[in-house]
Amino acid sequence: MINIIWFLMIASGIIMAVNNGKIDIITQASLQGAEQAVTIAFGLIGIISFWSGMMKIAEDAGLMEFIAKVLQPLGKLLFPEIPKGHKAMGAILLSMSANFLGLGNACTPLSLKAMDEMQKINKDKTVASDSMCTFVAITSSSLTVIPSTVIAFRVAQGSANPTEIIGTTIIATFASTLTAFTFDRVLKRFSRRGK
């Protein structure tokens, strides 16, 4: 699926550019994309190192296991694959809480920590495990209860009531997260390893 989408984006772009007689744009766009990737990846070094350091303290203090134990019922429901009280569960729940509160740049590093913990108990290191798929599905459907970026943009544009969209956002977020969860539950059976 990702192979096809990747191909379609590139192929349709090149065909469009040829059609419009703007073929030079393709070279320029690919270089820009590559450069942007470096900017993003290297921009992340500091913030990821920072949060990885903090999370290591939390881990050594046994905080991950503690969170995993406290929120065990929720964890068990969402990620049945992960052993009871495992660090991975603590990392997942911590990153989900950061997403929940809209803690901006803490979210990616915490989520990557959770992925790392899940990879440690993954049997085939090149294929996504069930819990990874569930985690990505839930996170990418947006868990934000407080869309702080959107609110900031509305304030900047002089909205009379910048927070009025919180209610509609929560309802729409709930629907999209529920969809992600349901699709994941159904589809994971059909996409087991080897396929």
Added chain:
Amino acid sequence: MMLSFINSISRWAIPLLLLAIPTIGIIRKVPIYESFVAGAKEGYNTSVRILPYLVAMLIAIQIFRQSGAMDKLIMFMAPLTQKLGVPNEVLPLAIIRPLSGSGALAMLSYILGTYGPDSFIGRLASTIQGCTETTFYVITVYFGSVGIKKIRHSLITCLAADIVGFIVSVLIVAKIFG
């Protein structure tokens, strides 16, 4: 009231977390400085590991956008989505949202500036922005960081969630603010 409450959450949450973690560490007799450094070491590796995945994804996204192929897709979809009650003005945001975080923010800013944040279009765009994520970035970076190559059904799941989030946004904003 609401706004200042939200502001204080985002202002206080991280500093409090940064105080709480080392405090718990000290109480539990963890060598916190050494632990921090050991953890931070992994940050560099993680960033380097996601680079090839990001390059692949961003090249495709840039070609797709800059060539005008994305605009063509929007033009093609507009008559269809209009029949479903989706205003044409928010369609570009819906298309760009899963592809590019900065692109979506630019688009949101443009829509809020052009139609006003308190218009129907403005409220709808705000809701769409808030209830979805930069799906392709999440998939690329999360799976890339641990070297996963086969992502199984993840893309279908995430795109389905985006589409449902979009549709529900249109319905709920029309119902509440319509």
